[in-house]
Amino acid sequence: MLKGQISVRDGIEDFLCPFTDMYITQGSNSAYSHKGIMANDVRGKEPGVRYPYYAPCTCKCLKTYPQSGQVMWQSVNKVRFSNGRVDYATFMTCHDDTMDAKIGMVVPQGNQLGNMGTKGNATGVHCHIEVSQSADTSWTKNQYGNYHFNNEYDLDDCYFVDNTNVLNGMGGNWRTTDKVPVNPTPTPAGADQVLYKGSKVKFNGVFKVDILKSPISSNLFGCCQLTGCSYNDYYNEKVKSYHWLPCQPFTECDVNGNLTKDQMLSGGNSYVKNDNIYTVEDIDVKSNSAKLNISGRSVWVFSKYLYEISNN
Numbered sequence: 001m002l003k004g005q006i007s008v009r010d011g012i013e014d015f016l017c018p019f020t021d022m023y024i025t026q027g028s029n030s031a032y033s034h035k036g037i038m039a040n041d042v043r044g045k046e047p048g049v050r051y052p053y054y055a056p057c058t059c060k061c062l063k064t065y066p067q068s069g070q071v072m073w074q075s076v077n078k079v080r081f082s083n084g085r086v087d088y089a090t091f092m093t094c095h096d097d098t099m100d101a102k103i104g105m106v107v108p109q110g111n112q113l114g115n116m117g118t119k120g121n122a123t124g125v126h127c128h129i130e131v132s133q134s135a136d137t138s139w140t141k142n143q144y145g146n147y148h149f150n151n152e153y154d155l156d157d158c159y160f161v162d163n164t165n166v167l168n169g170m171g172g173n174w175r176t177t178d179k180v181p182v183n184p185t186p187t188p189a190g191a192d193q194v195l196y197k198g199s200k201v202k203f204n205g206v207f208k209v210d211i212l213k214s215p216i217s218s219n220l221f222g223c224c225q226l227t228g229c230s231y232n233d234y235y236n237e238k239v240k241s242y243h244w245l246p247c248q249p250f251t252e253c254d255v256n257g258n259l260t261k262d263q264m265l266s267g268g269n270s271y272v273k274n275d276n277i278y279t280v281e282d283i284d285v286k287s288n289s290a291k292l293n294i295s296g297r298s299v300w301v302f303s304k305y306l307y308e309i310s311n312n
């Protein structure tokens with residue numbers, strides 16, 4: 001990843017590779033210090049340079065181990081890993097000589113997390129990283145004396161390498177986000193609630209009749225909530241003709257939507273509802289409004305008060 005890079009799909013952050021150039025000097029489950037653990041040692045483009053690395057997701061510092069420049073981080077929310085799993089990420093970074101992480105500090109995705117280094121007996125400048133795909137913070141020694149998390153995954157199953165130059169990937173199956181498509185959140189059959197020309201909609205809710213247009217025989221009313229016009233603009237006839245709604249297809253009700261007996265609308269007192277189905281004739285994205293034809297009259301109302309019932 002690059003400095004400042006973020007990646008969010010369907011409301012979930014993709015867990016990105018924290019390095020811009022990734023040269024793995026020691027892979028997972030290899031000899032000595034990585035035996036039995038899913039850790040990578042990573043240096044940058046040139047050996048010996050303390051390159052920065054970045055927050056793979058928005059994460060919080062849970063623990064620090066200053067002697068080894070080591071920090072335990074956890075994602076603030078669940079994230080998406082490169083194997084498609086969505087879960088919390090708990091991960092360790094080590095050997096940052098200039099470590100300035102403090103417990104409780106939250107680092108947004110893409111902001112600098114630390115620098116590669118040598119603190120804590122490291123051979124050559126690098127960042128040691130291991131990732132648990134869970135919120136489990138247990139940090140225990142295995143039979144070979146190496147510390148690790150539960151639910152650790154190999155790093156190619158953890159991070160996406162968008163904008164990472166994989167200089168030495170040790171043969172891993174490194175994936176970019178486009179290789180792991182996101183299934184959109186299921187929506188009710190035939191209604192995605194994204195209005196467009198042709199959408200079939202109903203009014204959602206109960207609306208106040210703020211004013212009746214004069215003369216009463218015009219059978220039109222103004223509704224500030226549905227149109228965004230002010231009472232004064234209605235009163236002074238400063239609104240457009242499409243801001244007046246025809247009374248006829250609306251039924252009078254109380255504020256809870258129960259029908260009233262007299263069905264006589266009065267400005268400033270009555271509430272109305274409308275259970276008819278209308279077809280969206282046009283959309284104005286800027287004002288988030290939809291044009292409907294109500295009883296032969298074109299009106300514009302805010303889309304948020306319409307409920308899509310079908311796409312066709």
Ligand SMILES: [Zn+2]
Nearest residue numbers: 039040041128
């Ligand atoms: Zn290591």
